[in-house]
Amino acid sequence: DTGVSQDPRHKITKRGQNVTFRCDPISEHNRLYWYRQTLGQGPEFLTYFQNEAQLEKSRLLSDRFSAERPKGSFSTLEIQRTEQGDSAMYLCASSLGVRNREQFFGPGTRLTVL
Amino acid sequence: AQRVTQPEKLLSVFKGAPVELKCNYSYSGSPELFWYVQYSRQRLQLLLRHISRESIKGFTADLNKGETSFHLKKPFAQEEDSAMYYCALPSDDKIIFGKGTRLHILP
Numbered sequence: 001d002t003g004v005s006q007d008p009r010h011k012i013t014k015r016g017q018n019v020t021f022r023c024d025p026i027s028e029h030n031r032l033y034w035y036r037q038t039l040g041q042g043p044e045f046l047t048y049f050q051n052e053a054q055l056e057k058s059r060l061l062s063d064r065f066s067a068e069r070p071k072g073s074f075s076t077l078e079i080q081r082t083e084q085g086d087s088a089m090y091l092c093a094s095s096l097g098v099r100n101r102e103q104f105f106g107p108g109t110r111l112t113v114l
Numbered sequence: 115a116q117r118v119t120q121p122e123k124l125l126s127v128f129k130g131a132p133v134e135l136k137c138n139y140s141y142s143g144s145p146e147l148f149w150y151v152q153y154s155r156q157r158l159q160l161l162l163r164h165i166s167r168e169s170i171k172g173f174t175a176d177l178n179k180g181e182t183s184f185h186l187k188k189p190f191a192q193e194e195d196s197a198m199y200y201c202a203l204p205s206d207d208k209i210i211f212g213k214g215t216r217l218h219i220l221p
Binding site: 003004031033040041042043044045048055056091101102103104105106107108 | 118123146148157158159160163200202204206207208209210211212213214
């Protein structure tokens with residue numbers, strides 16, 4: 001296990017198209033998080049899962065965004081009808097749970113919306 | 115509101131000089147604080163957490179509840195310390211990050 005992985009690493013799309021990103025967490029981690037990072041900012045929380053249950057969504061997550069973790073393992077983040085403002089680095093992280101708050105981050109998917 | 119403030123976007127320090135990266139937080143209750151680091155072309159990783167009171171790569175950070183600060187310090191900077199540093203506040207089930215400080219070590 002080499003840590004959290006994300007695919008693709010880069011995505012360029014045209015405005016209005018749909019995109020989907022995948023995250024594979026560290027295998028024994030039951031919590032999975034999505035963050036977004038724009039230029040000059042730190043990562044901002046979007047949503048998280050405990051096993052397959054999505055437990056919290058940020059107000060940053062508009063109706064065009066949807067995330068799933070169907071079997072409690074990998075997760076997908078879909079953005080529908082992309083807008084130029086969606087251009088950002090999308091980070092995935094995983095953790096063992098509440099008692100150990102350290103989150104392990106993936107390399108990120110850089111999205112550019114033209 | 116829970117918040118993390120890193121006042122410096124960029125900090126340039128000569129090799130061998132002391133380093134202090136500033137972090138202030140706003141949190142109701144007893145906070146737990148982290149410093150994350152991102153080296154060039156690498157992923158974000160945890161550098162240290164206040165609860166463990168350890169020194170990692172020569173860095174230390176002390177939680178000062180009176181000043182609501184968690185500044186990161188190193189007595190003698192090394193070139194390999196050049197990176198992006200984020201102060202972070204676990205809150206409920208997520209982490210609130212500061213905007214980050216880029217540390218540039220001058221030769």
